[in-house]
Amino acid sequence: MKTTIITGGSSGIGKYTALGLAQKGFRVIIASRNEKKNQDVAEALRKDSGTKHIYGMELNLASFRSIRAFAKSFAQRFGKLDVLVNNAGLYTSDFQLTEDGFEMQIGVNHFGHFLLTELLRNLLEQSNDPRLVVVSSISHLKGKIDFDSFRQKKGKYKGLQAYEQSKLANALFTLEHARRYPQIAANFLHPGTVRTPIANKHSKWWISLGWTLLKPFMISPEKGAQTSIFLASDPSLKGQSGGYYDDKQRKRNPAPLAKDKTLAKTLWAYSLKAVKPYLT
Template sequence: MQDKTIFITGGTDGIGRATALTLAQQGMRVVIAGRNTAKGMAVCQQLQKQSQNPEIHYIPLNLASFTSVREAAGRFSQDFNRLDVLINNAGVFSSKLRLTKDGFEWHFGINHLGHFLLTHLLKPLLLNTPAPRVVNVSSVAHYHGKINFDNLRGECGPAAFSGLEAYAQSKLAILLFTRELARREKRIVTNALHPGVVRTRFGNKYSNWGLSLFWHFWKPFMCHPQRGAKTSLYLATAPETEGVSGAFFDEQQRQRDLGAMAGNDMLACKLWKESCRMTGIGS
């Protein structure tokens, strides 16, 4: 794996940063992406020092903007001649209704559509390598999700909004995307995972005071980001997962059954077509 190039979204913090560090320590070329350029460059230098690996790079990426996603994919394609593993790690949670720059509900737009578009744009590079992989960070929250095609732009308004429901919907969308990509692109090994409940700022950034307080008090009982990165690393590098695609793994690197909605082939196909339309790409 030492000659391989790996791209990680949300690689400047939490699970993504822990994943990047381990891969860099194994001698791989690692490209991390995040919104804050100053932070991204600083983390890049820190990871280089920690891993003693100069092949760590940063690309600006705001998944809430299709323009930014296209720019990031274009820059990656210009700077690197291969992509062996794409780890769609970044994710958000908000208690309030927020919209992306393209007018989509925040969770759906960032967690799913941004990664859907990025994966599509980088697919030619993936298919140009001998054993490409896509790793999607989802959640056991997908078991409680459903796709409401009539409210993906927040049409129902703030009063009807539930952050937990929107988050579950986005994580279900990631599972459906994982399965459909695995079905359509047999050469790309594509899997999704639940990282566990990880000790990050994820639950504090955009939560209401109640959820933020709950997250704060439970942090000591959550797992360290390095532990939360284990399944991402497993799916990105383990030889035994080469023949497994379209599956869901837990924080113990065990394959888990999909929720009923995630196993719905017609729903997966419909979401794929709608996602193509929403992001402006061909099916």
Template sequence: MKDKIVLITGANSGIGKETATKLATKGASLVLACRDIQKANEAREEIIANTGNTRIETMSLDLASFTSIRTFATEFNKRYESLDVLINNAGLMKGSRFETEDGLELTMGVNHFGTFLLTMLLLDRLKESAPSRIITVSSNAHEYGTIDFDDLQSTKNFEGRAYANSKLANILFTYELARKLQSTGVTANCLHPGMVQSSFYDHPESIEEKERYDLLRPNMISVEEGALTSIYLASSPVLEGVTGKYFDKCKEASSSALSYDIQTAKRLWETSLRVVSLDLTS
């Protein structure tokens, strides 16, 4: 990984920070893309202190804002001439329905549409840097997800399902992206990190949600364990050329039957292009 440029979203805490730390140890040059730039800078200083690697930069990125994503991508592409690994790590889970500034349901807006737009805006740089890798953190929660094209924003049926739906969208996107990137030298894979004990569960929005998290905590794994598959996908030479796969515990695994539906993936791709206002013909 020495001197490879790695961009990690949501790298100021949890498995994102742990992934960054381990890749810094391997000699990678890191860009920590985070919504809270102060926390990103604090993470940077901590990683430098722990690894001795000073080739770590921070940049502001809010995946709940298409304006922020476009501004970030423009600045990144100006600042960096290459991108070897993109790790789409940032994500959120909400027990209640909120909206982004663009009017999207927040969970799907950040976890899928924001990730989709960011990846698309960095594709040219990734292609120029080939062989390069795109890694998206999904979840086994995708097994409970559906893609209702009549209600992608969960206006009719939220009930906490938006997270599972967004994680299914991550996998459908990854598989379709891998198909579209054949012969470019850019690979796209996704993963389930495990149920990780991290800040993800620190702010329940209701007593019921807190009780549910408290029941889950004894079965949660450490942040260090949760980051292992992301680190493996980013750095292992064994995976050179491997694309369009889903991984769990550093091994290729099967995702849900719906995640392999090519027509659903194609429709989600076209829908996503419209939602984020991308015209690939121009």
């Protein structure tokens, strides 16, 4: 039985990715920050999928300490990993810091997943079809990397700009991962504009209202999960790495900046240095 971790599997796209992969016979670990929610969702999905192999485990991507504790306890409990789905993400209108002093969106969406992937790679490498699936966004096309903004507020905080930056970081990370570790099929995706609470959780009220009003025009979380499920499980993707896929599972051209190898290397070096104390 193949084993997959889905970060942010307790809500939205991640929840339906968990359901879809469980229905395909995967053992699924839902890894998110709210342990009660993880357990409730895992129980509901066990019922919906008719399989008992869905588990919840606590993982706070805004804390390097929590990420290391999760990786250790996952390795002890399950001892194998075939597919890592880096799906969790947040949007926030307000400047906040992670436990380790990073701006929240780059901290959770990029640095947290960077450390998680570093800690789990040795398990992935033991699989005969290892895959890394990264849920980025079409908004990576507008992203720019400003290293000075990673730890400090520069002028007025612009939530959308920080989100776009974090989604570009997802793209740069995936493509650099594909170059460094070609034995792991690493691909990233845009899930569509999906009816989830992402912009209702930490947004100014008018952004939250706007998002709610647009919901009837968005695709369902079940549909939004299809590209993640495809990249995680489709046999045609075995060994296929370094791709960017849209919500209809079509391969697309990423942003020119996402393909900038120098930028990717610099971001990788910065990230490695940032998480270094937590690698052992």
